[in-house]
Structure formats: structure tokens, C-alpha cells
Amino acid sequence: xxxxxxxxxxxxxxxxxxxxxxxxxxxxxxxxxxxxxxxxxxxxxxxxxxxxxxxxxxxxxxxxxxxxxxxxxxxxxxxxxxxxxxxxxxxxxxxxxxxxxxxxxxxxxxxxxxxxxxxxxxxxxxxxxxxxxxxxxxxxxxxxxxxxxxxxxxxxxxxxxxxxxxxxxxxxxxxxxxxxxxxxxxxxxxxxxxxxxxxxxxxxxxxxxxxxxxxxxxxxxxxxxxxxxxxxxxxxxxxxxxxxxxxxxxxxxxxxxxxxxxxxxxxxxxxxxxxxxxxxxxxxxxxxxxxxxxxxxxxxxxxxxxxxxxxxxxx
Amino acid sequence: xxxxxxxxxxxxxxxxxxxxxxxxxxxxxxxxxxxxxxxxxxxxxxxxxxxxxxxxxxxxxxxxxxxxxxxxxxxxxxxxxxxxxxxxxxxxxxxxxxxxxxxxxxxxxxxxxxxxxxxxxxxxxxxxxxxxxxxxxxxxxxxxxxxxxxxxxxxxxxxxxxxxxxxxxxxxxxxxxxxxxxxxxxxxxxxxxxxxxxxxxxxxxxxxxxxxxxxxxxxxxxxxxxxxxxxxxxxxxxxxxxxxxxxxxxxxxxxxxxxxxxxxxxxxxxxxxxxxxxxxxxxxxxxxxxxxxxxxxxxxxxxxxxxxxxxxxxxxxxxxxxxxxxxxxxxxxxxxxx
Numbered sequence: 001x002x003x004x005x006x007x008x009x010x011x012x013x014x015x016x017x018x019x020x021x022x023x024x025x026x027x028x029x030x031x032x033x034x035x036x037x038x039x040x041x042x043x044x045x046x047x048x049x050x051x052x053x054x055x056x057x058x059x060x061x062x063x064x065x066x067x068x069x070x071x072x073x074x075x076x077x078x079x080x081x082x083x084x085x086x087x088x089x090x091x092x093x094x095x096x097x098x099x100x101x102x103x104x105x106x107x108x109x110x111x112x113x114x115x116x117x118x119x120x121x122x123x124x125x126x127x128x129x130x131x132x133x134x135x136x137x138x139x140x141x142x143x144x145x146x147x148x149x150x151x152x153x154x155x156x157x158x159x160x161x162x163x164x165x166x167x168x169x170x171x172x173x174x175x176x177x178x179x180x181x182x183x184x185x186x187x188x189x190x191x192x193x194x195x196x197x198x199x200x201x202x203x204x205x206x207x208x209x210x211x212x213x214x215x216x217x218x219x220x221x222x223x224x225x226x227x228x229x230x231x232x233x234x235x236x237x238x239x240x241x242x243x244x245x246x247x248x249x250x251x252x253x254x255x256x257x258x259x260x261x262x263x264x265x266x267x268x269x270x271x272x273x274x275x276x277x278x279x280x281x282x283x284x285x286x287x288x289x290x291x292x293x294x295x296x297x298x299x300x301x302x303x304x305x306x307x308x309x310x311x312x313x314x315x
Numbered sequence: 316x317x318x319x320x321x322x323x324x325x326x327x328x329x330x331x332x333x334x335x336x337x338x339x340x341x342x343x344x345x346x347x348x349x350x351x352x353x354x355x356x357x358x359x360x361x362x363x364x365x366x367x368x369x370x371x372x373x374x375x376x377x378x379x380x381x382x383x384x385x386x387x388x389x390x391x392x393x394x395x396x397x398x399x400x401x402x403x404x405x406x407x408x409x410x411x412x413x414x415x416x417x418x419x420x421x422x423x424x425x426x427x428x429x430x431x432x433x434x435x436x437x438x439x440x441x442x443x444x445x446x447x448x449x450x451x452x453x454x455x456x457x458x459x460x461x462x463x464x465x466x467x468x469x470x471x472x473x474x475x476x477x478x479x480x481x482x483x484x485x486x487x488x489x490x491x492x493x494x495x496x497x498x499x500x501x502x503x504x505x506x507x508x509x510x511x512x513x514x515x516x517x518x519x520x521x522x523x524x525x526x527x528x529x530x531x532x533x534x535x536x537x538x539x540x541x542x543x544x545x546x547x548x549x550x551x552x553x554x555x556x557x558x559x560x561x562x563x564x565x566x567x568x569x570x571x572x573x574x575x576x577x578x579x580x581x582x583x584x585x586x587x588x589x590x591x592x593x594x595x596x597x598x599x600x601x602x603x604x605x606x607x608x609x610x611x612x613x614x615x616x617x618x619x620x621x622x623x624x625x626x627x628x629x630x631x632x633x634x635x636x637x638x639x640x641x642x643x644x645x646x647x648x649x650x651x652x653x
Contacts, residue, residue, distance in 0.1 A: 040420040047413045143527065145499040147434035147458070158438040234408045234435040238499075241408060285417045290376075291405045 017257055017269065021276050028283035035286055042165065048278025049167035050075070050226040050242075052271070054249035055256075056178040057222030059270045060215040062253050063182075065195045065262030066122035068219045070111065071246035073133035074104045075227030076239055080137050082228055083146035083237025086153050093153045101224040107133065108220020112213035122216075130246070137239040146237035157232015167229045171274075174222065179267040191215060195262030223249075251302045252277050276301075367620055368398045369613070370418035372411060372428040374455070376403040378530060379559055379586045381429070383648065384454070384609035388427070391610040397617055408435040415439040419446045425616045426450045427609070430457040432499040451616040453608040455501045463619055464626040466612040466633070470502045470583075473602050473635040474509025474556075477581045480600055480637070481520070481552045484579040488519040489551035492542045494528040494535055494564060496556035502604075503530070506556045506583060523550060528560035535560030539567035552579035558589035558601055565597050585638055587651045593640050594652070600639045606647045608633065 028035045054071045061068045081100035085091040091099075111129045115122045159166040182188040190211045193201040202208045226245070231237055256273025258265025280301065284294045371388065373381050385401065392399040400423065404411035408431050416439060418426055426448055430436040433456060440460035443450055449463040456465055481491060493510065496503025514520055524542040528535035535555060542550075548571065555561035561582035568575050575597050582589065585603035592598035611633075615626040638646045 034421055037420060040417070043413075043416050043420060047416070050409070143498050145432055145435070147432070147499075149434075154438065230409055233412055233438060234432070235438050236408075236432060236434045236499075238408060238432070238435070240498075281413075282417065285402060285414060286421065288400060288402075291403050291410065 017255060017272050017276065021272055021279065024276065024279055024283065028279065028286065032283070032286040035283060040282070040286070042163070042168065044275070044278050044282045045168040045171065046165045047282060048274050049165075049171035050229050051245065051248045051252055051277060052171045052274035053174050053226040053229065054219075054223050054245060055252040055270045055274050056174050056267065057215075057219035058246070058249040058253050059178065059256075059258055059265060059267060060182070060191055061122075061219045062250070062258050062260065063195045063262055063265045064191045064212055064215050065198060066115070066212060066215065067126065067250070068108075068111075068216060068223075069123065069126040069246050070108075070129040070133060071219065071223035071226070071249055072242040072244055073130045073137065074107070074220050074223035075230060075242040075245055077133045077137040077140075078104050078224035078227035079231035079241060080141050080146060080237035080239050082153065083149055083231055084140060086150065087146060087148060093150065093155075096153060097156070097228050101221055101228070104133075104224035104227075105217050105221040108223075109213055109217040111220070112216030115216070116209035116212050126216075134239075141237065141239045143239060145239065147235070149231070149235050149237075154232035154235050157229045158235065159232070167233070170225070170229065174225070175267060175271050178270075182267050187211065187214065192263060195264070197263070248277060251298070255301065366396060366398050367424045367617060368400060368421075369616065370400045370402070370415075370421065370423040370426045370428075371613075372414045372418070372426070373401070373403045374411065374429040374431045375406045377405075379588065380557070380584050380604060380606070383586070383606050387606055388609045388613050391613050395617060404431060406431060408432055411436055412439045415443060419443060419448065423448060425620050427613055427616055428452055429454045429609075430460075431455070433458045433501055433504075435499075436460065449616060449619055451612040453612040464612060464615045464629055464631065466608045466615070466631045468502075468605055468608065468635050469632045470505030470635075471509035473583055473604070474506035474511075475513035476509075476602055476635065476637065477506075477554045477583070478510050478513035478517075480581050481554060481579055482514070482517045484599070485520065485551055487517045489579075490521050490523045490546070490549060491552045491554060492539070492546065492550050493522050493525040494538055494553070494555035494560045495525060496527065496560075497530040498527055500530070502583075503527075503556055510554060510556075528555065528563070530557050530559060532559045532563040535563030536567045537563075539564035540571070543567065543571050543573070548573060550578070552581075555580075555582040557604075558582045558584040558586045561598060561601075562588055562592065565592065583635070585646050585648060587648045590638065590643055590646045590648060590652050593638065594643060596640070600637055601646075602635045603638055603645070603647060604635060605633045 034040055058068060058071065078100035081103065082096045085096040085099065086093060107129065111125050114120060115125045156166055156170060161169060190201065190206050194208050194211055198208055227242060230241060252273035253270050254260060255276055256269030258269055277298065280298060281294065284297060373385060375381060389399060402414045404414060411431055415426065415436065419442060426443060428450065430452060436457050437460040440450055440457055440462065444461040451464050452462050453466045456467065495507050514522060523546050526538045528538045553564055555564055561580060565575055568578065580599045581601065583602045583604055585601050589598060589601045593601065618624050619626065636645060643649055
């Protein structure tokens with residue numbers, strides 16, 4: 001009797017979010033059968049790919065006990081830079097995409113250095129970066145969008161490999177790589193250790209500052225990549241795009257079971273979290289719920305997820 | 316505590332799922348109520364066909380003009396027995412792309428939309444074309460995208476008309492503040508172009524401040540506040556590319572104790588609030604942005620789906636017209652301010 005009770009609780013606690021995802025899928029399918037069609041499932045992955053890519057980087061940052069609020073601005077900035085380099089400076093597509101990603105990664109590293117060396121909370125610093133980078137995007141473009149992008153530049157956003165959209169392939173690849181880095185590399189282990197107990201980890205001789213700086217760089221790099229995908233999807237560099245996307249990424253990470261307090265979490269959880277958000281967004285669209293109500297629903301979900309996380313931590 | 320945690324989790328999930336079902340049922344009831352009344356009218360018409368579904372994606376429902384465009388289209392849809400699936404992109408280019416992708420999976424018979432940005436919807440519309448679904452656009456163009464027809468208004472002319480009005484009222488001499496529309500939106504681009512080119516024909520008229528108010532009332536108000544400070548209230552006329560911005564600007568002027576009846580003011584769209592402002596003497600004139608754009612595009616789309624008839628004109632531009640205090644009844648929304 002005791003054993004069975006513990007088993008039920010463990011399953012719900014361990015697989016709570018996966019169960020929730022399945023239940024939501026069932027409910028949506030009942031209300032709109034087209035949800036389960038191959039084309040729509042591909043859409044669910046495609047539409048959630050940008051949040052998902054950003055969430056992979058965010059997972060490392062949050063597990064280490066920090067937070068990164070600059071993702072949305074990075075995405076917009078990399079998108080407009082890539083668009084501008086290609087159409088205005090006539091740089092080839094490959095470099096037009098690579099250079100903005102490198103630039104954003106460096107900005108992320110700089111933010112990480114300020115956070116670790118000046119010992120300031122990541123919330124405030126990345127909030128500042130959010131503002132600075134968004135401003136840079138608006139300055140670079142004079143507030144206008146950059147259009148008429150050549151098709152090869154948009155490949156990462158609107159290209160196809162067979163019937164699979166490129167953003168889906170990118171998302172799953174980044175996720176698998178993220179899983180590998182989190183579980184099989186020393187860097188990954190140190191991230192968990194730092195999140196669990198920063199002081200103890202530092203005392204055991206690990207350069208905690210370096211690890212945290214790397215996480216911020218990674219988060220910025222993946223946010224920039226998400227921005228390139230977005231640019232491809234809407235065939236333009238939009239300086240005002242991706243506002244609030246970092247919050248979506250954080251939601252995906254937290255819903256997936258990663259603790260806001262750090263030290264606990266998984267890349268698989270981030271996948272489930274990102275899918276959960278995408279399924280809800282897509283499902284609410286198919287059912288015909290207005291975008292205004294959609295935001296209410298998503299807000300409720302985030303609160304439920306954080307409450308569940310807190311209960312888990314309490315036990 | 317451990318038992319309680321399972322209960323809390325289950326309770327939260329249950330609440331959420333029940334509310335989702337409720338929301339879903341409400342929408343299905345609304346849709347089935349629409350379709351049952353629609354199918355009645357469809358049966359009574361000469362050609363009874365299977366009900367057509369049109370996916371309607373607005374670019375931003377919080378814009379006053381858009382709300383009236385939507386209700387006009389809904390009335391047309393009800394009259395013709397067509398089911399309208401309505402989604403709003405809330406000004407988000409990625410959301411609009413996602414909505415169009417979802418329309419494709421929902422296998423709608425046609426799509427009616429208002430692209431936020433001249434190129435932002437083009438990749439999605441290319442996919443729609445590959446899926447063989449006809450697309451009609453209104454209000455804003457989608458460059459480089461395949462489409463059945465576009466119904467818009469000559470916005471270059473609308474901008475020029477504003478310039479001519481100001482020049483006439485100022486006797487071709489004075490200082491003007493311009494509130495430009497949303498960045499990247501074709502009406503904003505065209506109206507600004509038309510205005511700038513026409514005002515250049517009057518050498519003694521100077522545009523002393525020109526900024527984007529993003530087509531919203533709040534931004535229009537804050538930009539006007541800045542303009543009043545920057546020009547130290549030395550201006551004679553204000554042109555706003557839409558009524559929402561102008562109404563915000565009028566508030567800003569009143570808050571700075573500027574007598575708005577002494578300033579020449581003109582804007583575009585012709586929404587009910589603007590007509591009321593003209594009636595009160597706050598606003599000088601507005602230039603009607605015909606509200607029939609969306610229903611007209613809708614009619615062409617439905618005609619094409621039902622009979623294969625190509626639209627008479629691929630790009631139809633309806634001429635705008637002035638509305639002043641003595642010609643208020645020319646406004647499309649005149650009946651709404653009675």
C-alpha cells in the first residue's frame with residue numbers, strides 16, 4: 001500500500017509534464033481533429049522551433065542558477081544584421097549569417113563577464129543588454145525593416161528538406177547537441193554543480209566564472225540563431241521582432257521541469273516544455289480561440305508549472 | 316503534504332483542461348450557430364453548394380479601422396452563407412505566418428488577409444499558392460507573393476490630398492508637423508510619399524517635425540508631446556497618417572493648452588471617433604479610407620471559389636475622399652455617430 005502510493009507520486013512528479021502534454025494533445029484533437037494530421041504536427045514543431053532553439057541555451061543558464069532576459073533582442077539584432085549585410089553590403093549568405101551570430105555570442109560573453117566579475121545579478125545585467133541590443137537593432141535599421149532578401153538567405157527559416165522544414169531539423173539537432181553537452185561533457189556537469197551549490201563547486205577548484213560566462217555566450221548564440229530562423233520565415237530583418245521571446249524560452253525551460261533555483265533540469269524537459277507551449281498555441285489557433293485569450297491561457301500554464309516545480313522542491 | 320501535492324497538481328490540470336473544453340465548446344457553439352443560420356440562407360439561395368470556409372487573418376484587431384473592416388466582412392459572409400474563421404496576428408509577423416500555415420492545414424477554401432509588412436508574409440503565401448488555395452489581400456500589399464486580387468486605396472493620393480488641404484487652409488505658408496504611420500506598412504509608406512511629394516510643391520510650407528506614431532493613439536500622443544516641445548509650439552498644422560494617431564495628438568495639444576481649433580488638422584481613415592471630433596470642431600478634416608476594402612476583396616474571393624470567375628481587376632484601388640464638418644454624411648461610419 002505504501003509502495004503503491006509512493007510509485008504513483010513518483011510517476012506523476014517524474015512524468016507530470018509529459019502526461020500533461022499528452023492530455024492536452026488529446027483534448028485538442030477532440031476539439032479539432034485536424035491537429036493530428038502530419039502537416040499540422042510538422043507545423044507544431046516548426047512554429048515552436050525558434051522558442052525551442054532559444055530554450056536550449058536558456059536551459060544551461062537557468063540550471064547554473066542565472067537568467068538571461070536578452071534573447072528576444074539578440075534574435076531581432078542578428079536578423080537585421082544578417083539581412084543588412086546581405087542586401088546592403090553584399091556579403092555572401094554564409095558570412096551574413098555567421099558574423100551576426102558571432103557578434104551576439106560576444107555580447108553574451110561580455111554580459112557574462114560583467115555578471116561574474118562585477119558580481120551583479122544576471123537579471124539586471126541581461127535586462128540592460130535587452131535594452132541596448134534592441135536599441136542597436138533600431139539604430140542599424142533606422143526603425144525600418146530590411147526586405148527583399150534572396151532565397152538562400154532565408155533557407156534556415158523557410159527552406160525545406162523533402163517535406164520537413166529546415167527549422168524543425170535545426171531545432172531537433174540543437175536539442176540533441178544540447179543534450180549531449182549537458183550530460184556527457186565536463187562543462188555540462190559543472191553547470192549542474194554550480195546551480196546546485198556555487199560555493200562548494202568553486203571551492204573544489206572549478207572556475208565557476210568561466211562556466212557561467214560560457215553559458216551566457218551559448219544562450220546568446222542560440223538566441224541569434226533563432227533570430228536567423230525568424231528572418232528566414234518572414235523574409236525580412238525586423239528590428240521590432242521577437243519582443244518577449246526570452247519569456248517564452250524561460251517558460252519552455254521551466255514548464256519542462258528545470259528549476260528556477262538552479263541545479264536541476266534536463267534537455268528532454270526543455271523539449272517537452274517547448275512542445276507543450278507550441279501545442280497549446282497551435283491548438284488554440286485551430287480551435288479558434290482569439291490571441292487575446294491565448295495569452296491568458298499561456299500565463300495560467302506557466303503559473304501551474306512553477307507551482308508544480310515548487311512542490312517538487314519541497315519534497 | 317505528499318498526498319496534498321498530487322491533489323494540487325491534479326486539481327490544477329483538471330481546472331485547466333475543463334476551461335479549455337469550455338472555451339472550445341463555446342467556440343464550437345458559436346460556429347455551429349453561425350453555420351446553421353448560414354446554411355438556412357444557403358439552402359434558400361438558387362445555387363446550394365457545400366459551405367465555403369474562408370480563413371480571415373487580420374493584422375491587428377486593436378486598430379479601430381480593422382474592427383469595422385472585420386464586421387463589414389462578417390456581415391457579407393453571413394449574407395452569402397460563408398463560414399469565416401477569424402484570427403488576429405496582433406501586429407506580430409511570425410504569428411501571422413503561423414496563422415496562415417494553420418489555415419493551410421485546416422484546408423480552408425480561400426484566405427483573406429492584410430499583410431503586416433510588405434514582405435513578411437511572402438514565404439507563407441508562396442506555401443499557400445503551392446497548396447492551391449486562392450488568396451485575396453486588402454489594405455496592405457504583399458510584395459513578390461502570388462495572390463488572386465488586392466483591394467486597396469490609392470494611399471499616395473490620400474497623402475497628397477492631405478498636403479493640398481493644409482496648403483489651402485494655410486494659404487501656402489506655414490509650419491507642419493507630420494505623424495507618419497507604422498514602419499513597413501504599405502499605407503504608411505504611400506501616404507508619407509504622397510504627402511512629402513505634394514507638400515514640396517509649396518515652397519513656403521515647411522515640415523518641421525516628422526516621426527512615426529506607429530498608427531496607434533498612445534504613440535501618436537507621445538510623439539506629439541515631443542513635437543510640441545521640439546518646435547516650442549511653433550506650428551500651424553498637423554497631418555497624421557491615421558485618425559488614431561491624430562486623436563492622440565489632439566489630446567497632447569489640449570494638455571499643452573494649445574487651441575486645436577486654431578491649428579489646421581487632417582488625418583486618414585474616417586473612423587467614428589474622428590467624425591465626432593470633426594463635429595465638435597476639434598479636428599479639421601479626415602480622408603476616408605474606404606471600409607469596403609475587406610468586404611470587396613472577400614466578394615471577389617468567394618466569386619472566384621464558387622464560379623472560377625477571375626476578378627475584373629487584379630489590383631483595385633478605390634479613391635479616397637475628404638470628410639469635413641459640412642460633409643460629415645459622406646463618411647462610411649456616419650450612421651454610427653447618430
